[in-house]
Amino acid sequence: MPVLDQAFVTLATNDTYCQGALVLGQSLRTQRATRKLVVLITSQVSSLLRVILSKVFDEVIEVNLMDSADYIHLAFLKRPELGVTLTKLHCWTLTHYSKCVFLDADTLVLSNIDELFDRAEFSAAPDPGWPDCFNSGVFVFQPSLETHGLLLRHAVDHGSFDGADQGLLNSFFSSWSTADIHKHLPFIYNLSSNTAYTYSPAFKRFGSSAKVVHFLGPTKPWNYKYNPQTGSVLEDGSGLGTQHQTSFLNLWWTVYQHSVLPLYESFRDAGEHVAPGHATGVGEPCAESAGSSQPWEAEGPSEEPVVTEDVPPSPKGCRSEDVDLAVSVFEISIEEKVKAPSPEEERRHWEEGRIDYMGKDAFARIQEKLDRFLQ
Ligand SMILES: O=c1ccn([C@@H]2O[C@H](COP(=O)(O)OP(=O)(O)O[C@H]3O[C@H](CO)[C@@H](O)[C@H](O)[C@H]3O)[C@@H](O)[C@H]2O)c(=O)[nH]1
Ligand SMILES: [Mn+2]
Structure with a gap:
């Protein structure tokens, strides 16, 4: 019963990160989750991805980084690195739910985990790097505006010892490591794909009961390229890690190929119109002209896009501004588009002391500018 x-x-x-959220959402559906699926997004997420997310998630909720009380707003402006942290804390505002399980967008669910709802706030699994701290990639919580406010206050007053949500949550829920063993989730609910195997006999013994894999760390599954014919990620020269790591990566990509890519495809083929005022907050309807509204650029001989002269330019908002999906018979890749920062962003970086000494802010470049100005 749902x-x-x-x-x-x-x-x-x-x-x-939406690509990860989609894999996670589809893995929860495949494992017959009996709870609602919710994704929090920010204004940066494109209309296309909002539509696709809404096919998998029951609720796509846009949260504003700066919608908290003014003193908090001001304090956070001085601590911009806590931005994503503040966004994660928004999950406590979902007060139309009595209890929730938060999962990072870089997790993959391998079997049904509905039993997590038997646990109380705040339950989480140990962090593999420092097991007296919990990892904040999977946790059970109870939405409450009061807790949300206290968390923000705590962030402003004490900051975060790792500059992100995990440090903040650990210092806020500081009794986690000692107070109540029921709040320690077994490691199988947050098995880190890259560190778990430092204790390989334990992995041999217990690894097969893993329920949630977490691709924590700087390299995410979507940073690899995948060969859909062999069903495996492509070696990028830096080494893929252990066999287990590779098989979890392959699993992530299998879900991506079979359960996420078709969502884009049906969008393209059906030329689906998105009504203005759609529940997800998607604005303008997308045109369905051949080629131009394809969410990814096809590569290789089999899927050469047919581009004719009279195809109108792709309507803004219909495609992803941030991500290029390249799909061919032999390779699928998700490339982040490198965007040049706007003058406002550059100025903000400068003011925050994030100066690119070796690059565009190098002394030689500044001197060139001065010379040009003085001539
Ligand atoms: O640009 C970003 C970065 C992060 N996220 C979200 O925030 C989560 C955490 O970021 P992630 O890159 O997954 O961090 P981890 O590599 O998992 O690193 C650890 O450190 C993070 C910061 O403390 C914690 O949030 C994680 O749970 C913890 O596992 C992601 O999964 C996303 O859900 C975004 O939406 N956009
Ligand atoms: Mn993570």
């Missing part, structure tokens, strides 16, 4: 007042919640602040 439970309507409880939810699995994730977060994706941009189109790249």
Whole structure:
């Protein structure tokens, strides 16, 4: 029986993390999750990805980084690195649910985990790097505006010892490591794909009961390229890690290929119109002209896009501004588009002390500018 007042919640602040959220959402559906699926997004997420997310998630909720009380707003402006952290904390505002399970967008669910709803706030699994801290990639929580406010206050008053949500949540829920063993989720609910195997006999013994894999760390599954014919990620020269790591990566990509890519495809083929005022907050309807509204650029001989002279330019908002999906018979890749920062962003970086000493802010470049100005 579906439970309507409880939810699995994730977060994706941009189109790249949306790819992870989609794999996570589809893996929860495949495992017959009986709770609602919710994704929090920010204004950066494109209209296309909002539509696609809404096919998998029951609720796509846009949260504003700056909608908290003014003193918090001002304090956070001085601590911009806490931005994504503040966004994760928004999950406590989902007060139309009585209890939720948060999952990072870089997690993959391997079997049904509905039993997590038997746990109380705040339950989480140990962090593999420092097991007296919990990892904030999977946790059970109870939405509450009061807790949300206290968390923001805590962030402003004490900051975060790792500059992100995990440090903040660990210092806020500081009794986690000692107070109540029921709040320690077994490691199988947050098995880190890259560190778990430092204790390989344990992995041999218990690895097969893993329920949630977490691709924590700087390199995410979507940073690899995948060969759909062999069903495996492509070696990029830096080494793929252990066999287990590779098989979890391959699993992520299998879900991507079979359960996420078709969502884009049906969007393209059906030329589906998105009504203005759609529940997800998607604005303008997307045109369905051949080629121009394809969400990805096809590569290789089999899927050469037919581009004719009279095809109108792609309507803004219909495609992802951040991500290029390249799909061919032999390779699927998700490339982040490198965007040049706007003059406002550059100025903000400068003011925040994030100066590109070796690059565009190098002394030689500034001197060139001065010379040009003085001539
Ligand atoms: O640009 C970003 C970055 C992060 N996220 C979301 O925030 C989560 C955490 O970021 P992630 O890149 O997954 O961090 P991890 O590599 O998992 O690193 C660890 O450190 C993070 C910061 O403390 C914690 O949030 C994680 O749970 C913890 O596992 C992601 O999964 C997303 O849901 C975004 O939406 N956009
Ligand atoms: Mn993560």
